[in-house]
Amino acid sequence: MRIESGGVLGNGVRHVRASEGCAVIAFDNVAYNYGGGELLSEISLRLAPGSFHFLTGPSGAGKTTFLKLCYAELLPTAGRVALFDRDVRGLSRDDIAHTRRRIGVVHQDCQFLDHLPLATNVTLPLTVSNREPDVRDLTDLLQWVGLADLADALPPSLSGGERQRAALARAVIMSPDVILADEPTGNLDWEMSLRLLTLLVELNRMGKTILVATHDLNLIRQAKAQVAARVLRIRNRRIQLAGADL
Amino acid sequence: MTRFRTLLSDLMHADRHADRVVPPTGHTAWLTLFTAGAMTFLAVFALALSLASGRLADRWADALARTATIRIAAPPDQMEVQIRAVLDVLATTPGVASARALTDDEQRALLEPWFGPDLPVESLPVPRLVELIEEDDGYDAEGLRQRLAAEAPGAVLDDHTRWRRPLVIAAGRLRLLGWASILLIGGTMAAMITLAANASLAANAQVIKVLRLVGARDAYIVRAFVRRFTLRALAGAAAGALAGMIGVALLPSADAAGGFLTGLGFTGAGWLLPLLLPPLAALVAFLATRTAAFRKLKELT
Numbered sequence: 432m433r434i435e436s437g438g439v440l441g442n443g444v445r446h447v448r449a450s451e452g453c454a455v456i457a458f459d460n461v462a463y464n465y466g467g468g469e470l471l472s473e474i475s476l477r478l479a480p481g482s483f484h485f486l487t488g489p490s491g492a493g494k495t496t497f498l499k500l501c502y503a504e505l506l507p508t509a510g511r512v513a514l515f516d517r518d519v520r521g522l523s524r525d526d527i528a529h530t531r532r533r534i535g536v537v538h539q540d541c542q543f544l545d546h547l548p549l550a551t552n553v554t555l556p557l558t559v560s561n562r563e564p565d566v567r568d569l570t571d572l573l574q575w576v577g578l579a580d581l582a583d584a585l586p587p588s589l590s591g592g593e594r595q596r597a598a599l600a601r602a603v604i605m606s607p608d609v610i611l612a613d614e615p616t617g618n619l620d621w622e623m624s625l626r627l628l629t630l631l632v633e634l635n636r637m638g639k640t641i642l643v644a645t646h647d648l649n650l651i652r653q654a655k656a657q658v659a660a661r662v663l664r665i666r667n668r669r670i671q672l673a674g675a676d677l
Numbered sequence: 678m679t680r681f682r683t684l685l686s687d688l689m690h691a692d693r694h695a696d697r698v699v700p701p702t703g704h705t706a707w708l709t710l711f712t713a714g715a716m717t718f719l720a721v722f723a724l725a726l727s728l729a730s731g732r733l734a735d736r737w738a739d740a741l742a743r744t745a746t747i748r749i750a751a752p753p754d755q756m757e758v759q760i761r762a763v764l765d766v767l768a769t770t771p772g773v774a775s776a777r778a779l780t781d782d783e784q785r786a787l788l789e790p791w792f793g794p795d796l797p798v799e800s801l802p803v804p805r806l807v808e809l810i811e812e813d814d815g816y817d818a819e820g821l822r823q824r825l826a827a828e829a830p831g832a833v834l835d836d837h838t839r840w841r842r843p844l845v846i847a848a849g850r851l852r853l854l855g856w857a858s859i860l861l862i863g864g865t866m867a868a869m870i871t872l873a874a875n876a877s878l879a880a881n882a883q884v885i886k887v888l889r890l891v892g893a894r895d896a897y898i899v900r901a902f903v904r905r906f907t908l909r910a911l912a913g914a915a916a917g918a919l920a921g922m923i924g925v926a927l928l929p930s931a932d933a934a935g936g937f938l939t940g941l942g943f944t945g946a947g948w949l950l951p952l953l954l955p956p957l958a959a960l961v962a963f964l965a966t967r968t969a970a971f972r973k974l975k976e977l978t
Contacts, residue, residue, distance in 0.1 A: 532892035559893035
């Protein structure tokens with residue numbers, strides 16, 4: 432099954448069809464096998480620059496695996512995954528590291544370097560790229576996610592919501608082209624989930640490609656009210672475009 | 678050569694930021710510090726042993742190779758004639774610098790360890806000894822033996838070869854043993870630091886996962902661990918070398934009456950050699966950690 436998926440750029444008013452050669456992430460007949468059977472199969476899709484997608488499906492359906500394939504944490508057992516038009520199989524370990532600097536990832540159980548303060552954790556992508564963080568930019572970013580007062584706090588002292596927002600700040604500090612979020616609101620209350628969603632929508636309006644794996648249908652409905660998001664659903668190891676039943 | 682320069686650059690210019698991403702505490706820190714310290718301490722003694730053995734081998738080889746003894750066994754009434762004949766032969770032998778008959782007192786001193794101090798050497802039928810010292814070019818031992826057989830039938834030339842060779846070989850082997858010990862100590866230290874590095878890498882799997890997630894290259898992650906372990910090994914080895922040098926300095930000093938053990942130590946510029954051990958230990962730690970880290974990273978991700 433091939434899904435040609437569109438996206439939103441700018442203020443969310445211009446709809447762009449994905450076209451050959453400009454997809455940031457492309458799956459071509461991809462399968463993934465954990466050894467105990469096939470988890471994903473026959474997946475073909477292209478995520479256009481500036482698009483906003485949700486990925487849904489029951490627990491264990493393969494959402495996290497799909498996301499890991501999107502940032503080359505896993506390699507497909509069959510088919511082809513291309514990130515920014517480069518086949519991941521042809522990437523060296525250094526190439527993968529460089530590619531990940533263009534992809535911000537937010538996990539449900541977002542992990543940090545617990546011995547370093549929040550500000551240092553947020554600037555970690557810059558540090559590993561041998562770039563000096565701009566203090567004003569960092570302050571702006573922490574204010575944007577509402578964590579300016581916690582710059583010196585150690586990660587273990589942060590609440591779930593604060594950790595999610597810190598992870599989002601870390602994910603966007605390199606101004607990546609793509610942001611992948613795996614159940615980012617899984618541990619958050621509704622108010623905090625909406626706040627995080629607002630941040631993701633703002634990023635999308637800046638032109639970032641967003642892919643959020645979630646089983647929270649309310650969140651998806653809320654997002655669709657703000658942005659032209661598309662919903663992908665994993666069912667029977669395959670990915671489908673979800674319809675109006677959402 | 679390029680690879681070596683890269684390694685050296687990694688060692689000298691390791692990123693301090695990279696160092697910081699690894700949590701500073703943990704049992705592996707102490708393990709590395711202690712291992713490097715203890716191994717370098719032992720290496721100082723192995724070095725001292727090796728150098729002392731080398732000096733001993735050189736001394737034995739040099740001193741014994743330049744002297745020889747002629748043993749004269751003859752009836753008492755012919756002893757003086759035989760001694761004179763031997764000295765005459767030696768006086769005309771090319772390569773012999775000097776020769777003299779040992780006095781009764783000297784012979785008594787030689788026999789004292791076995792027969793006590795009051796041995797009446799002059800009234801006993803013990804052979805008389807003539808000591809000769811050769812010139813740098815040496816002499817023809819076989820030719821001298823033949824001349825002695827003709828001129829003084831009771832004289833036997835002993836050029837010390839028979840018992841000098843095993844002594845020199847033994848001292849040489851002892852020197853090799855010292856160097857082998859240093860190599861073994863270095864290998865053991867590399868193994869221990871590799872284990873510590875592996876333990877640290879496993880304990881910091883989350884750190885590595887986070888770093889990989891945010892786009893850190895393997896070289897960056899490896900540098901973080903390598904710098905930490907190299908500095909720890911350097912600090913531990915410096916302490917171990919210092920303790921070892923103090924230990925060697927406190928050993929009894931060499932003197933004329935002393936044996937091999939009292940000569941176990943460093944002399945002159947030899948005291949600088951233990952100072953090479955900490956940088957060597959750091960280099961061992963650097964290579965061991967680097968290899969372990971790259972291998973582990975490939976396993977982890």
